Amino acid sequence: MLELKDISIKLGEFSLEKINLSIEKGEYVVILGPTGAGKTIVLETIAGIYPPDSGSIELNGEDITFADPKDRNISMVYQDYMLFPHLSVYENIAFGLSVKKNPADEIEKKVSEVAGILGISHLLHRSVINLSGGEKQRTAISRAIVMEPDVLLLDEPLSALDVRTRERLRKELKRLHMRFKTTVLHVTHNFEEVFSLADRVAVLNQGKIIQTGVPNQVFSQPESKFIAEFVGTENIFRGDITSGSGCSVITVDGLDIVSTATGIEGKVYASVRPEDIMLSREPLKTPARNSFEGIVESITNNGTMVEIRVDAGIPFVTVLTRRGFSDIGIMEGDSVFLTFKAAAVHVFS
The missing domain is CATH 3.40.50.300 (P-loop containing nucleotide triphosphate hydrolases)
Incomplete structure (x- = not known):
């Protein structure tokens, strides 16, 4: 029209x-x-x-x-x-x-x-x-x-x-x-x-x-680093990708992140939205391909949501509802586990 x-x-x-x-x-x-x-x-x-x-x-x-x-x-x-x-x-x-x-x-x-x-x-x-x-x-x-x-x-x-x-x-x-x-x-x-x-x-x-x-x-699925940052993706990493059978691995500062992206080689960006990352005190029994242990660096209450920054070798940001944060009962310095699906990892140049 x-x-x-x-x-x-x-x-x-x-x-x-x-x-x-x-x-x-x-x-x-x-x-x-x-x-x-x-x-x-x-x-x-x-x-x-x-x-x-x-x-x-x-x-x-x-x-x-x-x-x-x-x-x-x-x-x-x-x-x-x-x-x-x-x-x-x-x-x-x-x-x-x-x-x-x-x-x-x-x-x-x-x-x-x-x-x-x-x-x-x-x-x-x-x-x-x-x-x-x-x-x-x-x-x-x-x-x-x-x-x-x-x-x-x-x-x-x-x-x-x-x-x-x-x-x-x-x-x-x-x-x-x-x-x-x-x-x-x-x-x-x-x-x-x-x-x-x-x-x-x-x-x-x-x-x-x-x-x-x-x-x-x-x-x-942002198509550039600018869009990923602008729409609040938060977790944006630069690394080397290698493709395997049905999935790829992006290596970021020695940490391997699994993605469903295939047919891509070389230097790439990988992003994961904070709400796609599950946070737990113990490892989760789940088919999700990515699970990392880290230390809680900071906790920020943004009103309806609580933002949690975790150092797992590279920095991750995840979010919980106030109820979810109250239930998990974590503090800065605590050890936690981050879990997210390979499909949640978006790869772009």
Whole structure:
């Protein structure tokens, strides 16, 4: 439905380089990347704010690369809302429909429907000036979705909100997407938004898309050291790999880690997500191919999870729930065993 082909653009010292991205009708795609990666510029180029230096943008088979923004039927929501302060909530939501001279009864019907879904029907008469951050963002999203856009662009729409409001709005965005089947391109650096909303994710860094895939694939099978570090893999090792029958062995500082990766030789990176590592006081009776004894170096309580760093000849990081940590009863300096499957070891160049 939406296709970016070799989009390149230079803005001052920053540039997007050959951005290629295809989005299906009704798909919810999240662009993930660090601050300064160019995420917002990708959205603004799609919206028509910046013309690309090269490449093309197609929407429903039509070239819109240099089309006027008002002719693209694309709506965009920024993290700072950009509401009209002199208008009421109702007038803000109805603004685009009024500009298009839709009949008053049709405008009222559409505004009421969207406001009801986003839970702001009781606010329609109010000025936007005194709304909370969550109410302002709901108003901004309503104003965008009421236009029935072909594509909805969301630029970190939840980043300015508190944790509880962010969680509620994530659920409302999910419900909104299911109700209207709108094609959505959502920019964020928040992993929770990726897993709760995205059908597919594209990782952007320094103006380049460096990996695309479903969330689980990108997070468990990163294609570069940068992605592995960015998505919080933690356990990333550099070593020599030798392939055997049905498996490979990566030797890292004298420690042999078994992986299901085959047909690879030479220097590689190996990564294991912390949540894939089992921690125990005694060796586990399990078919898992990797089991190492080590010493607990540090314990960090991160609220819902406890991070444990273990020296097993090389440093490992694993995580436990607070209940799991309480049950195992370990302290810094204790001897423990780390166990993980060969399939949990991802290998990349």
